[in-house]
Amino acid sequence: MAAWRSFLSHLECTACGLRHDADRLQTVCTACGKVLYARYDLDGVRQALRPEDLARRRWDMWRYWELLPVRSAANVVSLGEGLTPLVEVRRDTARALGLERGSVLLKDEGQNPTASFKARGLSAAVSRARELGARSIALPSAGNAGSAAAAYAAAAGLQAHVAMPRDVPEANRVEARMYGAEVTLVDGLISDAGRLIREQAPRNGWFDVSTLKEPYRQEGKKTMGIELAEQGGWGEACLPDVIVYPTGGGTGIVGMRKAFDELEAVGWIGSKRPSMVVVQAEGCAPIVRAFQSGQRYAQPWENASTSAAGLRVPVAIGDYLILDAVRDSGGTALAVSEDAIHDAQLEMGRLAGIYAAPEAAATWAATYALRREGFLQGDERIVLFCTGMGLKYPPPTAAD
Numbered sequence: 251m252a253a254w255r256s257f258l259s260h261l262e263c264t265a266c267g268l269r270h271d272a273d274r275l276q277t278v279c280t281a282c283g284k285v286l287y288a289r290y291d292l293d294g295v296r297q298a299l300r301p302e303d304l305a306r307r308r309w310d311m312w313r314y315w316e317l318l319p320v321r322s323a324a325n326v327v328s329l330g331e332g333l334t335p336l337v338e339v340r341r342d343t344a345r346a347l348g349l350e351r352g353s354v355l356l357k358d359e360g361q362n363p364t365a366s367f368k369a370r371g372l373s374a375a376v377s378r379a380r381e382l383g384a385r386s387i388a389l390p391s392a393g394n395a396g397s398a399a400a401a402y403a404a405a406a407g408l409q410a411h412v413a414m415p416r417d418v419p420e421a422n423r424v425e426a427r428m429y430g431a432e433v434t435l436v437d438g439l440i441s442d443a444g445r446l447i448r449e450q451a452p453r454n455g456w457f458d459v460s461t462l463k464e465p466y467r468q469e470g471k472k473t474m475g476i477e478l479a480e481q482g483g484w485g486e487a488c489l490p491d492v493i494v495y496p497t498g499g500g501t502g503i504v505g506m507r508k509a510f511d512e513l514e515a516v517g518w519i520g521s522k523r524p525s526m527v528v529v530q531a532e533g534c535a536p537i538v539r540a541f542q543s544g545q546r547y548a549q550p551w552e553n554a555s556t557s558a559a560g561l562r563v564p565v566a567i568g569d570y571l572i573l574d575a576v577r578d579s580g581g582t583a584l585a586v587s588e589d590a591i592h593d594a595q596l597e598m599g600r601l602a603g604i605y606a607a608p609e610a611a612a613t614w615a616a617t618y619a620l621r622r623e624g625f626l627q628g629d630e631r632i633v634l635f636c637t638g639m640g641l642k643y644p645p646p647t648a649a650d
């Protein structure tokens with residue numbers, strides 16, 4: 251069995267290209283303040299590993315350790331994240347969604363620890379923070395990130411400080427406290443919570459793991475892309491035609507795009523890429539607006555409001571990375587209404603057997619619109635990202 255070895259080489263700024271040492275705690279680029287990417291010795295990975303070697307490895311996202319940032323297996327903080335099912339919906343349901351000749355697959359991320367895909371990012375970030383000597387972490391959260399950060403910090407023996415809007419789903423608040431985090435409730439949105447963390451973290455010596463302001467949460471989330479390739483059997487045709495993703499900070503879109511580029515460089519997939527589709531809520535759609543108006547950066551969204559807590563993100567530091575991923579892949583971006591999210595949540599329950607979070611239901615609602623508007627032809631293989639479990643949210647009316 252191969253020994254643990256990360257091929258992490260350095261950090262690189264996505265805007266100005268400046269290199270940073272990967273083996274000390276870093277947040278954003280020290281020169282321009284933009285997002286840092288972890289870079290790997292991909293030739294080394296290509297020589298060290300074949301995809302077949304993965305078969306005998308541990309059953310969580312850390313099986314891809316060559317392409318993850320943690321140097322020593324002893325520093326991994328794991329609760330069993332990743333390797334989530336790819337569930338195909340029934341033919342008649344796919345047909346009703348407009349995929350008459352295609353297929354609809356649900357990547358059920360609600361089966362992660364703390365019931366959302368935030369587990370992946372925070373497993374990676376907390377592991378690496380601990381490896382590099384952090385004693386405590388801090389972050390703003392629209393909901394699920396706070397739960398996951400608190401759980402992984404608890405498992406790591408670190409203190410977590412979480413700032414959340416006062417009106418986050420109750421379960422997120424309860425969970426964060428259950429896991430021993432210090433929770434501060436903020437009047438306002440995740441951006442206001444972010445301001446609080448930015449002020450307090452340096453003063454108190456907390457390491458700030460805000461998404462994309464820290465280089466490793468996206469490394470955890472990129473494992474969703476690696477898994478799609480593994481679940482599709484690697485090679486030229488392993489990836490779906492379209493990925494539909496409920497986008498807040500965009501960490502998953504950015505991470506999966508990065509994963510596909512790395513997998514092509516190590517020779518495990520071809521050059522074909524899924525079209526990336528950003529879905530947001532009509533009450534908070536800064537990325538959709540920027541996409542439609544041809545901009546590379548998004549303007550902050552005023553008075554953001556939606557029941558899909560994870561989409562209530564008025565400003566994304568990685569806006570340019572999300573928009574590049576969508577445009578380079580021939581994707582699109584669209585917003586769905588609260589009514590459409592509500593109806594989709596009930597429909598997914600009844601037709602697919604999955605009680606999805608409202609964010610995830612937004613992808614189901616978006617599928618109808620994508621077909622109606624002709625973005626989908628009806629013969630594609632599409633993956634909807636079911637990013638979290640519905641039980642954590644107030645029940646949709648008619649379900650309680």
Ligand SMILES: *Cc1c(COP(=O)(O)O)cnc(C)c1O
Pocket residue numbers: 366367368393394395461496497498499500501502503560561607609610637638639
């Ligand atoms: C955080 C979150 C999102 C948005 O994820 P990003 O990768 O930050 O865009 C979507 N759905 C759920 C359930 C979330 O918790």
